Amino acid sequence: MSVSTILTPVASILDSAAPSVPGVGGTVMRALAAASRFIVDIAAQGLDPVKHIERLHAADPALKGVRSEWKQKLDELYGDDA
């Protein structure tokens, strides 16, 4: 039985269960899922030669969206109050 056969369902279960577990427990489950998927990903790459390596995404666009959402919430709850 391969590593991915064992760990893929484990990671999926952790991912789907994590939102219903509040606080640190849910965070730990998400972290375990991420670590499991890391191992699955390495195992799944098999013997095909890697020519292009995936890059890490920029956080900037999402952070701009977060700041915009906060401003919207402030406007919604406070209007133009100073």
Next chain:
Amino acid sequence: MRLHSIFLVALLASTCNPSALQIQARLANSVAVAGNRILPLLLDVYRAEGLQIIEQARAGGLSRSDAEARLQAHVLTWRAVWGECDEGTGACQGGAWPSLRAAHDAWAASLERQIAGEPLDLAAVTRHASELRNAYCQLRASVPQAHRASVPQLPGVACP
């Protein structure tokens, strides 16, 4: 650096085994895949806590400027992770995530050049890989303690 790290084993193997370049490339690819799964988790925590701060301030009868001050304190707590973000362009600099991205990009680009046929530059690859590990561990250390588990210890990239 811990000598039993898989990460180091992969590095040291590249001195005597040509396919070890592929081992490093797979590791670099997997670090990106894992990192790109971690990023939305961190962003979601950051966003949700900010919204909660605003809602609690309003519910507690605080003024908008007080709510904004509390939100600013939250931003400062996470500044070590995201860096300083320009309000106009949205570009962020100096944080652990941008540093990790830059370190990974340098490592991956170096590996890709060598996969494409450039002569092996072991010193450069080793330096890039070491910088990547330091940047990942810096990210773990920068995330507020309550959410540090969102950035797991990755096999082969163990942080102290």
